[in-house]
Amino acid sequence: MTVDEVKANLSWLLPPALEAIHQGRYQAPPVRRVYIPKPDGRKRPLGIPTVLDRAIQAAMAKILNQIYEQDFMDCSFGFREGRGCHNALATLGLLIYEQKMLTALEVDIRDFFGTIDHQWMVRFLEHRIGDRRVIKLIKAWLKAGVMDQGAVTEPEQGTPQGGSISPLLANIYLHYVLDLWWEKKILPKLAAKAALVRYCDDFVLLFKSPQDARTVHHLLKARLEQFDLKVADEKTHMTDLGPKNPGEGNRRRRIDFLGFTIYRTRTRRKNGYKIVYRTQSKRFARSKKAMRWRLRQMMHDGLEAQAAYLRAVLRGHFNYYGMAGNSHRLQRFWNEARKAWRFCLSRRSQRGQYSWQQMKQKVFEQYPLPLPRIKIGYAHLGSYAIGL
Helix, strand or coil: CCHHHHHHCHHHHHHHHHHHHHCCCCCCCCEEEEEEECCCCCEEEEEECCHHHHHHHHHHHHHHHHHHCCCCCCCECCCCCCCCHHHHHHHHHHHHHCCCCCEEEEEEECCHHHHCCHHHHHHHHHCCCCCHHHHHHHHHHHCCCEEECCEEECCCCCCCECECCHHHHHHHHHHHHHHHHHHHHHHHHCCCCEEEEEECCEEEEEECCHHHHHHHHHHHHHHHHHCCCCECHHHCEEEECCCCCCCCCCCCCCEEECCEEEEEEECCCCCCEEEEEEECHHHHHHHHHHHHHHHHHCCCCCHHHHHHHHHHHHHHHHHHHCECCCHHHHHHHHHHHHHHHHHHHHHHCCCCCCCHHHHHHHHHCCCCCCCCCCCECHHHHHHHCCCC
């Protein structure tokens, strides 16, 4: 059913669902499986719940967020009120720049949402939730079937990525598996300062001592395996962010996190170092490809519609990727947008290719595009950082 259909029939759809929840016999309907492309060419499975079930999930998540917000730690940034990707990125950058934590351990958990253990999930929830109706409701969502091309299967582990409750459940799971373990068990035993920055299942560990990093790397793999989680070794890197040594070659000295490549470089005056946030190459290529494809679909639309689309794309791109040190990549994306628009108009024209002079006079002056801008400069990183 569509959203409008559910709204029109809510008076008879909602009461039976609420009664079933209160009586502990709610049966979550199967979620529809869809796939979206990943940067490495594979496809990520998403589960789309029914409209009514998604609304119930959102209402439950709103209540549970108030409970768990008191427990979650400063190292956790994903899907929390008042926090976001820019807060995680700014915190990571200042830990490297100000506290000189120059050894980084980037960790990727293989198929995290698909491997969450249901029994451990319920045990973690029971630490804070005493109402059995809530526990039964979350169990129903965990056990909800998955409909893929008409066939329904019942999962034995994992939670469908796409439901309103899934980000919160992921945060709760890693709060007990990773955050508490890191704060209570690991940090007190390290020889030097260290820090964790986590956005849902993406996280980076920073260390002052390389030996601490190697020790934690081994302990972390064992810890995650206790809860049926596995580290993706091909995407897990230990990186030295310090100055390059003579004769070292092209050794990796960067972090890839939340769509950015983060690294240290010398200042313009060569009297110190600064942190640079650069759009990750794969993300840049994917954004450019999506923009070109959409413009091709809009080839015969009016200039106003095409301009409105490009303005929205550029505003969104600059708002997210407008981090300190990324002006070159923002300018490149702006140039790519203009080139793609020129190509689109040239393909539909019977008079041949549009010249840049024609584009300027007939298109760019009448339908100006937003200029590249840095949203969070070096002077503002401190106001976005949390927990320092």
